[in-house]
Amino acid sequence: MANYSTNDFRPGLKVLLDGEPCSILENEFVKPGKGQAFNRVKLRNLNSGRVWERTFRSGESLEGADVMDRDMQYLYTDGEFWHFMEPDTFEQFQADAKAVGDAHLWLKEQDECIVTLYNGAPLSVTPPNFVELEIVETDPGLKGDTAQGGNKPAKLSTGAVVKVPLFLSNGEVIRVDTRSGEYQGRASKG
Amino acid sequence: MDWQPSAGLDALRERAALMQRTRDFFARRGVLEVDTPLLCSAGVTDPAIENLSVERGASLRRPRYLQSSPEYAMKRLLAAGSGPIWQLAKAFRDGEAGGRHNPEFSLLEWYRPGFDLEQLMAEVAALVLECLGERPVEYTSYRELFRRELGLDPMLADLAELRERARREIDTGNIDGDRDLWLDLLMSHLVEPRLAGRGLCFVFDYPASQAALAQVVPAGDVEIARRFELYVDGMELANGYLELLDAGAQQQRFTADNRKRRERGQPERPLDDFLLAAMEAGMPACSGVAMGFDRLLMLASGRRDIREVLAFDWSRS
Numbered sequence: 001m002a003n004y005s006t007n008d009f010r011p012g013l014k015v016l017l018d019g020e021p022c023s024i025l026e027n028e029f030v031k032p033g034k035g036q037a038f039n040r041v042k043l044r045n046l047n048s049g050r051v052w053e054r055t056f057r058s059g060e061s062l063e064g065a066d067v068m069d070r071d072m073q074y075l076y077t078d079g080e081f082w083h084f085m086e087p088d089t090f091e092q093f094q095a096d097a098k099a100v101g102d103a104h105l106w107l108k109e110q111d112e113c114i115v116t117l118y119n120g121a122p123l124s125v126t127p128p129n130f131v132e133l134e135i136v137e138t139d140p141g142l143k144g145d146t147a148q149g150g151n152k153p154a155k156l157s158t159g160a161v162v163k164v165p166l167f168l169s170n171g172e173v174i175r176v177d178t179r180s181g182e183y184q185g186r187a188s189k190g
Numbered sequence: 191m192d193w194q195p196s197a198g199l200d201a202l203r204e205r206a207a208l209m210q211r212t213r214d215f216f217a218r219r220g221v222l223e224v225d226t227p228l229l230c231s232a233g234v235t236d237p238a239i240e241n242l243s244v245e246r247g248a249s250l251r252r253p254r255y256l257q258s259s260p261e262y263a264m265k266r267l268l269a270a271g272s273g274p275i276w277q278l279a280k281a282f283r284d285g286e287a288g289g290r291h292n293p294e295f296s297l298l299e300w301y302r303p304g305f306d307l308e309q310l311m312a313e314v315a316a317l318v319l320e321c322l323g324e325r326p327v328e329y330t331s332y333r334e335l336f337r338r339e340l341g342l343d344p345m346l347a348d349l350a351e352l353r354e355r356a357r358r359e360i361d362t363g364n365i366d367g368d369r370d371l372w373l374d375l376l377m378s379h380l381v382e383p384r385l386a387g388r389g390l391c392f393v394f395d396y397p398a399s400q401a402a403l404a405q406v407v408p409a410g411d412v413e414i415a416r417r418f419e420l421y422v423d424g425m426e427l428a429n430g431y432l433e434l435l436d437a438g439a440q441q442q443r444f445t446a447d448n449r450k451r452r453e454r455g456q457p458e459r460p461l462d463d464f465l466l467a468a469m470e471a472g473m474p475a476c477s478g479v480a481m482g483f484d485r486l487l488m489l490a491s492g493r494r495d496i497r498e499v500l501a502f503d504w505s506r507s
Contacts, residue, residue: 007285007287027288028288028289029286029287029288029289029290029291030288030378030379031238031286031291031378032238032374032377032378032419032426033419033426033429033480034236034238034400034402034417034429035238035370035373035374035377035378035400036238036367036370036371036374037238037285037286038365038374038375038378038379040379052361053361054361054362054363055360055361055362055363055365055375055379056363056365057365058285059285
C-alpha cells in the first residue's frame with residue numbers, strides 16, 4: 001500500500017497505526033509561529049471501534065491500510081459465521097461474531113448491507129439504515145388504540161427487541177431505523 | 191468546477207474595513223507604510239519555517255524565495271534611516287495549511303525604533319482592542335505561565351521531565367526530540383487551549399533556545415529571549431521581538447539554524463548578505479512585531495476557519 005504523509009490525512013482515509021487498521025476522522029495542523037509543527041489526528045480503530053487522538057510531527061507518514069467497503073447480500077448464519085455474497089461476482093465471504101458485532105440484530109436474509117474488508121477479510125458489517133422485520137413476540141395488541149401514546153417491547157425475527165406502539169401484534173412487519181433501534185412504522189404491504 | 195470564493199462577500203467587506211482601520215491607526219501614529227519585494231535572493235534559515243521558491247525564469251540566475259515574512263527587507267529600511275515603518279504583506283510558508291494556516295497569507299508587520307518590548311506590547315494591544323472591541327488584557331512571562339498552568343519550570347526542567355509530562359497527557363506516538371520540541375508540544379496542546387476566554391494574553395520572555403531574532407539577556411538564574419507572543423481566544427496572533435542588532439550575533443544565529451537544518455535533513459539556506467551588511471552599517475535599537483492579519487480578521491468577524499476569511503484559499507487559488 002501507498003504511504004500517506006500528515007499533509008494527505010483526510011477524513012475517511014484508512015491507515016495502519018501500530019499495526020491496526022484505522023480510519024482518520026479529523027486532522028488539525030498545529031504550529032507555534034516560531035516552533036515545530038505537529039498534526040493532532042483523531043482516528044477510529046476499525047478493529048476495536050475505539051476513537052482516540054494521536055499527535056504526529058508534521059510530514060511524518062503512515063502506511064495505507066487495505067480497507068474497503070463493499071455492498072453485499074446477507075445469505076445466512078450457521079451459528080458460528082455469518083455468510084455474505086457479492087451480488088456481481090457471487091464471491092462469498094464469512095464473517096465471525098467479532099466482525100458482525102451488533103449488526104446481527106438487523107440482518108435479514110437477502111438484505112443488502114455493507115461489509116468492510118481488511119486485507120480481503122470481513123472486518124465489520126454495517127446493516128442498511130432501515131430494515132423491515134417481523135414481530136415474533138409481544139403482548140397482544142390493543143384494538144382501536146392507534147392514537148394514544150405508550151409503547152411496549154416487541155421481539156423481532158432477528159432477536160432484536162424494540163419499543164413499538166401498543167396496537168401492534170405478533171406476525172406484523174415493522175420498519176426500524178438500525179442506527180437508533182427505533183420503530184419507524186408498519187412496513188408497507190408488499 | 192467550484193470557482194466560487196471560499197469567503198463570503200460579507201467577510202471580504204469586513205477585510206476591506208479592517209485594512210482601512212489599520213491604515214488609519216498607523217497614519218495617526220506617524221508610522222510610514224512601506225512595500226518590500228516578495229521574491230528575494232535569500233530565504234529564511236529558521237528550521238521551523240520552510241520557504242516556497244521560484245526555480246525558473248529568464249530573470250533568475252538562481253532560484254528566488256517567496257518571503258516567509260518581510261522582516262529582512264524592513265530591517266534594511268530601518269538601517270537606511272526610515273524611522274518607524276509598517277507593512278501589510280503577503281507571506282508564504284510551505285506545508286502550513288489547516289483551520290488556522292494557509293501557505294499564502296497576510297502578515298501585518300511593523301518596527302518601532304526606540305521602543306522597548308513593553309511599549310510595543312502596549313501598541314499591539316491598542317490596535318487589537320480597536321479592531322476587536324474592549325477585552326481584558328493580561329501579561330504573563332513564559333516561565334510564570336508554565337508554572338501556573340502546568341506546575342512546571344520551563345527554564346530549568348530537564349528533557350526527561352518535560353517528555354514525561356507531555357507523554358502522560360498526550361499520545362505522542364514515536365515523536366522524540368530536544369527540550370524545545372517538548373516545550374512546543376506542551377505549549378500548543380496543553381497551555382494554549384487554557385488561554386481561551388481570557389481576552390488578550392501576552393506571553394513574554396521566552397527560553398533563550400527559542401530566541402529566533404530577539405535579544406537574549408541574563409535574568410537571575412537563567413537567560414531569556416526578549417520576545418513576546420500574543421494569544422487571543424487561545425489563538426496565536428502576533429510575535430514580537432526586542433530586535434537583535436549585532437551583525438556578528440546575527441550571523442552566528444543564521445549559521446546555528448543551518449547546522450540544525452543539516453542535522454534534521456532539511457535544506458540549508460543561503461545567508462542574507464544584504465541584511466548582514468545593513469546590520470554591520472548599523473540598525474537603530476528597535477522592537478518589531480508580526481501579526482497574522484487573516485487571524486485578526488477571523489477574531490474580528492467571529493469566524494473559526496481561515497478559509498472563511500480568504501477570497502480564495504489554497505485549494506482554490
